[in-house]
Amino acid sequence: MARTQRNTDRERTQITDDNGIAIESALVGDGLELSYPSSDGTVVECTRLDIPEEAVTALVGPNGSGKSTLLKALSNHLKPDTGTVRIHGEDLDSFSQKELARELGVLSQENDSLGSISVEDLVYHGRYPHRGFFDGADEADHRAVERAIELAGIDEIRDTELGQLSGGQKQLAWIAMVLAQDTDVLLLDEPTTFLDVHHQFRVLETIRQLNEEKGVTVAVILHDIAQAARFADYLVAMHDGKLYDWGPPEEVVTEQLLADVFAIEATVEYEPELQVLPKRALPDR
Amino acid sequence: MAGAESVGANAVTEQRDSWITGTLVLFCLMSMVVTVVAGLIQVSFGEYSMTVLEAWKAVFNPAVIFDLNAWVSFLFGTERPDMSTNSIVVWNLRLPRVFVGIITGATLAVSGAIFQAVTRNELASPFILGVSSGAGFAVLATLVVFSGFAPFLPLIATLGGTLAFGLVYSIAWKGGTSPVRLVLAGVIVNMVFQSLQQGLFFFADDLGVVQTAIAWITGSLTGTGWEEVRIAILPAIIAIAIALAGARQLNVLMLGENTARSLGMRVERVRFFLSGVAILAASVAIAVAGVVSFFGLVVPHIVRNTVGGDYRRLMVGCVFAGPALMVTADVGARLAMGGTQMPVGVVTGLIGGPYFLYLMRKQQSMGEL
Numbered sequence A: 001m002a003r004t005q006r007n008t009d010r011e012r013t014q015i016t017d018d019n020g021i022a023i024e025s026a027l028v029g030d031g032l033e034l035s036y037p038s039s040d041g042t043v044v045e046c047t048r049l050d051i052p053e054e055a056v057t058a059l060v061g062p063n064g065s066g067k068s069t070l071l072k073a074l075s076n077h078l079k080p081d082t083g084t085v086r087i088h089g090e091d092l093d094s095f096s097q098k099e100l101a102r103e104l105g106v107l108s109q110e111n112d113s114l115g116s117i118s119v120e121d122l123v124y125h126g127r128y129p130h131r132g133f134f135d136g137a138d139e140a141d142h143r144a145v146e147r148a149i150e151l152a153g154i155d156e157i158r159d160t161e162l163g164q165l166s167g168g169q170k171q172l173a174w175i176a177m178v179l180a181q182d183t184d185v186l187l188l189d190e191p192t193t194f195l196d197v198h199h200q201f202r203v204l205e206t207i208r209q210l211n212e213e214k215g216v217t218v219a220v221i222l223h224d225i226a227q228a229a230r231f232a233d234y235l236v237a238m239h240d241g242k243l244y245d246w247g248p249p250e251e252v253v254t255e256q257l258l259a260d261v262f263a264i265e266a267t268v269e270y271e272p273e274l275q276v277l278p279k280r281a282l283p284d285r
Numbered sequence B: 001m002a003g004a005e006s007v008g009a010n011a012v013t014e015q016r017d018s019w020i021t022g023t024l025v026l027f028c029l030m031s032m033v034v035t036v037v038a039g040l041i042q043v044s045f046g047e048y049s050m051t052v053l054e055a056w057k058a059v060f061n062p063a064v065i066f067d068l069n070a071w072v073s074f075l076f077g078t079e080r081p082d083m084s085t086n087s088i089v090v091w092n093l094r095l096p097r098v099f100v101g102i103i104t105g106a107t108l109a110v111s112g113a114i115f116q117a118v119t120r121n122e123l124a125s126p127f128i129l130g131v132s133s134g135a136g137f138a139v140l141a142t143l144v145v146f147s148g149f150a151p152f153l154p155l156i157a158t159l160g161g162t163l164a165f166g167l168v169y170s171i172a173w174k175g176g177t178s179p180v181r182l183v184l185a186g187v188i189v190n191m192v193f194q195s196l197q198q199g200l201f202f203f204a205d206d207l208g209v210v211q212t213a214i215a216w217i218t219g220s221l222t223g224t225g226w227e228e229v230r231i232a233i234l235p236a237i238i239a240i241a242i243a244l245a246g247a248r249q250l251n252v253l254m255l256g257e258n259t260a261r262s263l264g265m266r267v268e269r270v271r272f273f274l275s276g277v278a279i280l281a282a283s284v285a286i287a288v289a290g291v292v293s294f295f296g297l298v299v300p301h302i303v304r305n306t307v308g309g310d311y312r313r314l315m316v317g318c319v320f321a322g323p324a325l326m327v328t329a330d331v332g333a334r335l336a337m338g339g340t341q342m343p344v345g346v347v348t349g350l351i352g353g354p355y356f357l358y359l360m361r362k363q364q365s366m367g368e369l
Helices: A067-074 A097-103 A119-125 A139-152 A167-180 A197-214 A225-231 A255-262 B002-019 B022-044 B052-059 B068-076 B085-118 B131-144 B147-172 B179-203 B207-218 B226-245 B247-253 B257-262 B267-289 B295-307 B311-335 B344-362
Strands: A025-034 A044-052 A056-060 A082-087 A104-107 A185-189 A217-221 A234-239 A242-247 A264-269 A275-281
Touching: A025 A067, A025 A217, A044 A067, A044 A217, A044 A234, A044 A242, A056 A067, A056 A197, A056 A225, A067 A185, A067 A217, A097 A104, A104 A167, A104 B257, A119 A139, A119 A167, A119 B247, A139 A167, A139 A197, A167 A185, A167 A197, A185 A197, A197 A217, A197 A225, A225 A275, A234 A255, A242 A255, A255 A264, B022 B052, B022 B085, B022 B295, B022 B311, B052 B085, B068 B085, B068 B226, B085 B226, B085 B247, B085 B267, B085 B295, B085 B311, B131 B147, B131 B179, B131 B207, B131 B267, B147 B179, B147 B226, B147 B267, B179 B207, B226 B247, B226 B267, B226 B311, B247 B257, B247 B267, B247 B311, B257 B267, B295 B311, B295 B344, B311 B344
Parallel strands: A056 A217, A056 A234, A104 A185, A185 A217
Antiparallel strands: A025 A044, A025 A082, A234 A242, A264 A275
8 A cells, every 4th residue: 555654643542442552544634623614604613534444434413513514624625724624644635636626525515417418327427536627438438337236236227317316315316426436435425315215215225335345434524413313433533613523323323412412301211222312302502 | 457447438538428418419410400501591592593403502502612712712802703693692692691600690699608606696797797899889989980900899888898897897896796786786887888889879970970880889690791701700719719628617606706716726716717718709709790689698598498507518518509599590590571671689688688587586596506
């Protein structure tokens, strides 16, 4: 691997898994302060954020807690006021836009829908960072596209135009496009919101499969805390632009967290598996 | 094994060429037929009387078509070799106008198509984004005031167009642009430049200049010859070639700014570069034919309705449909009124305006692509 030289002198508390083995982070945000040019005041403040390598990390939090903002900073769509983001130990700024797009795949929350493009054509656009300005598609591109279409399970709609698909099928097509990008790290902003349950599972299963088979690191914003708790290896809970807690779901998800962060009263069952049972909304504090 | 693999890959490659559809091929062939027929009608009539047959014979006269010297003289302005009067009338007076029509039609259509993708706005065109009036003002100023710079007209037109487009974009920019803001800013800048154009008339020395200027502002192919072809052909070919090659970039731009950036595109730079190409294309047309209204707006729409929104198809379609419509409109402009010639811009405006209205009524939403 080219990326062996890591910052060893960096002071940090190593994350360890159950067996005490150190876990490397694919993406690290360090001392981040984020704001938008159009509004004043810091939106997100985060001293340290780790997206562990080869794991699925879910970012959760209520609306306006800064999840999307944080994801934008991680994907270089938003320049942090202070702090740095490193991917595999290297500063995001040291990459050109195309180099970064070969390391890091991003799916934004709203994708302006183009009616008249076929699914296959859309997936081929995922190969953009691998092609020159005027280059045609080569064999590696064809293989990556076929693989992405197969992984997302959208072979039967590959010639259909995007405008004729349901919301869930559309989302799968967009995900296939990001998969065709063939990156080691994937950032997804609410890929399951607005989808029916069947397509929610299709999307999550695709992500899980990708993670298990190819060792892809995934950071995904999920709206549904119950779903996130069951699905992700790690949770990052955001509240008011700050990192409330993070770690494996069993440690992070508590009734206290649900009250503090989501303002709901809920029961959490840990046996036989982690389950969140929301009861009612708590009064505004 | 290796053999089997490569066969499979070939099959996939063939499949990938599937963006060239039957509709597109048919559309382009039809456009070509229309261009040729309209061109032939154009060369058949005129003040110098000859029969239709004589005119066509002159067009397909092998002594001219395969005469290298003749082509050199047409394209580089050297002395013309001897040829019959019929050939001179057809090849030197009537055909160049058709060629200028072809060039302006193709460049204006391509320019409009690029602007529509770059701004992601269905209403965008060189006319609405101020490029036409800016380039128009620059050319008019050159004709009326700085007549010494006439050989550099395309360059001057490009500068004027760039200035106007820059103005429109910076007025509309507010942490991003929206279709409506762009159109509004375009209207404002258009108005300013049109006032400037009208102001320039008062500096014109004689009526002849004013008449040329008016023909020029409405967009006219009257009196264009090989000289215009010579001015326009090279920048036109460059602009069209880049536009065709950049079609995939435009497709990615159409996915939206966020997605394009995630895919590794330097969005601002690509947008800027392709806008430059579109301005060049429009300026080429404006420098030789003046401001032909509605053309850059309507032609991409017609093509999009026929061959679909994929820019690889759309660009090719525009390169063929633009000339067909421009040459046809010019036939109308030159021959419909009997003795008097109208500027072709009047015809395109009269046909393009209502057609666009029809599109607006038919479609549910208009504006954002």
